[in-house]
Amino acid sequence: MATVTRQPVSLELPPVLRVSLPHVATLVLYLLLTTWASQFMLDEPPVPLLWPATGIGLAMVYRFGYSIGFTLMVAGTIAHTGFGADFWMAVILSAGAAAGAMAGAWILHRLDFDFRLERVKDVLLLLLVGALVSAFVSGLTGTLAMVGVTSAFAETLGLCWLADTMGVVLFAPVLISLYPRQPLRLMRTVRAAGLISVVPAVTYLVYAGGxxxxxxxPMSYAAFPIALFLAFRLMPAGVALATVLGAMVAVGCTVLGKGPFAQAADMRPDLVSLFVQLAILQLTALLLVAIRHERVEAERRARDHLRTLARVGRMNAMSTMAAGIAHEMNQPLCAVNSYAQAAIRMLDRRAEPEALAEPLRRIVDGTQRASDIVKRTRHFLETGEEDRTLCDINALVRDAAAFMKPEFQRHQIRLQVQTTDARALVDADGLELQQVLVNLMQNALEAITGLGTGSNHWVRVTTALVPGKHQVQVTVTDSGPGLPDTDVSTLFDPLVSHRDGGTGLGLAIARSIVEAHGGGISVTNSGDSGAEFRIVLPVRTNRE
Structure with a gap:
């Protein structure tokens, strides 16, 4: 049966289109949205209550460069002359809007601003710079051009600034954060379009007058929970687009005298109240989606940091075990050398070919053993992605003990392993749990080594199922001096070490790994011996 693989859609534009498309898009968006906003024009002073051009200009100049400023002037001149302004007045108004957009973009470029709006800082920077710089410059220019320094200056400046600020709040976020994070996929795009369409659909039902x-x-606030839901499902551009479409529906219905904010003959107070609600909605949705991304990024950094610390811990353990590994490697290499020399002597004596079979077989066995030691050591040092599988805890204990055995033999300390006969499977990253076991054995070894040589020095590792619970307990006990009572409470804290030369990371990493596997780790002093570390992990039942 043939397998159909769905490939993501990837659009590669020619260089000419890549250069000209932002200018064409800016021109088209500017003319369409300003024509729509001209329906909300006041008679006196003749200013709109919502002016999208400021938000469009700020976003497009930041994304595509200052050359967009010329396109903004052309589009603004066309729009204002179409609204009845004379040519030079239109040029002045469009120049002020373009200057405000370029000034705001210049400031954003010099701040630590990321256009993806995945941080709370970026959302606040965009809205503050847009309102205090771009909207103010555009509004001031328009006010001076229309009324000059007269008694109507303050009122006109306030209305112009409000109109430009709403243009920034509603339209700048969606345009500045719109970019293909991943290759386009049909089902993902359709799903996102369906979620985005919910906000304008619900807004229309509320504002249509029925x-x-x-x-x-009160139903006008129904857009808030929907926008908050979308903040957990969509990217910032999708959330901002949903809010913009809902806002355009709400404003259009209000101008037509429909909806909860069309209650007075003068639409100015109604639209101002509506604008405040829409601005709060946009700000709330953008902040929530930014908080979500910041949390995801913080969790990713924490995982990377844990992996880095884990690798440091493994490297530190390997440095202390280098002598034991060299001793373990020396045995098979010496055996290979001895059998190879024996085979050479047999060849010099012209021995029968059958007589060479045994030394050659021994050479193969010795090289295989050396290869296994190298592979095991490299595997212990690897860091890769977490790979959880069903692991036999008894096998993990035996492998960790085999890894540490040469070091214990070198110090003439007995390593005893007692595993349960019952089946004990854990859903875990075997390499990480082995690291924990090796760390505990290494600590026990160092605690005993400080006492000097003796025949009664030992470390015991045992496994047992916890009665009445789906858990397995791994215990590491030593015959060392034990721990002072004052040290137990801070033993697992990071960067806290209770022995000379310690980094204070080993036990902190061990606790993080065990807890990440749904278990716990604790320590007490054994009654007739040294310290006793206990690891408790959940096990899979037969039904699971």
Whole structure:
């Protein structure tokens, strides 16, 4: 049966289109949205209550460069002359909007601003710079051009600034953060489009005029939980687009005298109240999606940091065991050398070919053993992605003990392993749990080594199922001096070491690994011996 593989759609544009497309998009968006916003024009002073051009200009100049400023002037001149302004007035108004957009983009480029809006800092920077710089410059230029320094200056400047600020709040986030994070996939795109369409659809139901006034006003807040839901499902551009579409529906219905905010003959107070609600909605949604991304990024950094610390711990353990590994490697290499010399002597004596079979077989066995030691050591040092599988805890204990055995033999300390006969499977990353076991055995070894040589020095590792619970307990006990009572409470804290030359990371990493596997680790002083570390891990039942 043939397998159909769905390939993501990847669009590669020619260089000419890549250069010209941002200018064409800026021109088209500018003319379409300003034409739509001209329906909300006041008679006196003649300013709109919502001006998308400021948000469009700020986003497009930041994303595609200052050359977009010329396109903004052309688009603004065309738009304002179409609204009835004379040519030079249109040039002045469009120049002020372009200057505000370039000033805001210049400031954002010099701040630690990321256009993806995945940090709370970026959302606040965009809105503050857009409102205090781009909107103010554009509004000030428009006010001076229309009324000059007259008694109407303050009122006109306030209305112009509000219109430009709403253009920034509503339209800048979606345009500045819109970029293909991943190759386009049909189902993902359709799903996102369906979620985005919910906000304008619900807004239309509330504002179309079918609901009583006392019901429509509280229902206007229905967009908030929907936008908050989308913040956990979509990227910032998708959330901002949903809010913009809902806002355009709400504003259009209000201008037509429909909805909870169309209650007075003068639409100015109604639209101002609506704008405040829409601005809060946009800000809340963008902040929430930024918080979500910051949390995801913080968790990723924490995982990377844990892996780094784990690798440092493994490297530190390997440095202390280098002599034991060299001793373990020396045995098979010496055996290979001895059997190879024996085979050469047999050849010099012209021995029968059959007589060479045994030394050659011994050489193969010795090289295989050396290869296994190298592979085991490299595997212990590897860091890769977490790979959890069903692991036999008894096998992990035996492998860790085999890894440490040469070091114990070198110090003439007995390493005793007692595993349970019952089946004990854990869902775990075997390499990480082996690291924990090796770390505990190494600590026990160092605690005993400080006492000097003796025949009664030992380390015991045991496994046992916890009665009445789906858990297995691994115990590492030594015959050392034990731990002072004052040290037990801080033993697993990072960067806290209770022995000379310790880094204070080993036990902290061990606790992090064990807890990440749903278990726990503790330590007490054994009654007639030294310290006793206990690891408790959940085991899979036969049903699971």
């Amino acid at each position: 609901l009583p006034d006392h019901v429509a006003l």
